[in-house]
């Protein structure tokens with residue numbers, strides 16, 4: 288069988304680039320990508336934080352998610368621009384719609400990232416590298432912002448490749464390049480390896496991806512249990528996941544994940560469910576809807592499927608509230624067996640929000656500023672394709 292061909296296309300510095308394009312379009316004389324500049328939230332509110340920074344602002348040591356006050360102290364002549372989420376949304380649509388022409392197998396990974404599976408199209412595109420350059424240049428010429436394109440035989444390596452030197456580049460990371468291009472990188476750079484795992488690995492004397500690739504599975508097993516093989520595979524550039532997303536029914540939103548290894552550890556399932564909850568809750572908020580049914584979906588290693596759901600007294604679209612319900616569902620329905628597939632489903636969607644004090648956080652009344660904050664959190668998380676910003680309440684629960 289032919290090797291797979293996967294592209295990962297990633298907009299360089301999406302929020303700042305998109306704002307730069309808008310400003311230039313509106314007649315602004317300066318390209319804010321070339322000066323010390325940031326995109327920042329509203330400073331008058333306590334959530335005024337750095338959402339994106341220009342390369343020069345980065346040189347001043349300005350970091351994403353720090354306060355505008357702290358950023359300004361590092362660079363007094365810093366230019367701060369407000370985010371324009373409506374414009375970002377439009378640019379994101381342009382970007383994703385443009386990519387759809389190349390393959391039906393496309394996964395919108397975040398507002399500014401997509402995977403395309405081009406396997407089996409060699410009769411249409413005789414040279415994949417040429418195609419990658421065409422996509423990169425087309426996007427720049429058509430829309431005014433730049434992208435990196437990673438070309439590889441699987442999603443993991445495509446994602447790693449697009450993260451090499453930026454901006455406006457094409458990189459390959461084929462199977463035979465893993466050793467030279469990926470192994471020298473620090474362990475933190477490995478896709479899907481979080482801060483806590485990196486720290487454990489560093490403590491074990493494993494500092495580079497190459498050192499992890501050659502580590503002893505027995506040792507890794509002691510510290511990472513079922514995740515050990517996954518880490519070892521990742522470091523070796525092995526990834527079998529497919530470019531596809533579960534199709535959700537109209538009146539429900541769901542996400543499921545076939546696990547790379549069967550998992551029977553409840554704590555590990557909690558981590559996966561947290562990610563999934565964040566994903567579906569975000570989709571719910573994007574649709575400006577609320578749900579009143581929350582479900583967990585399982586498939587065990589005998590391919591038996593089952594699910595457990597709860598009807599809520601009040602509708603919600605809050606990640607933390609839904610995650611509380613999910614944890615409760617896990618407690619009452621998980622049989623302790625090896626799980627092959629797990630997912631979260633939100634149903635009974637409605638456009639109405641019943642203004643009642645939540646049954647989960649009875650002393651924390653919802654207010655609009657919390658909604659605003661959640662929006663910024665969503666945008667940030669969308670942009671980085673993960674959980675960059677996790678409200679403290681969930682951090683606590685997720686780690687406990």
Ligand SMILES: [Mg+2]
Nearest residue numbers: 297298300399
């Ligand atoms: Mg990006």
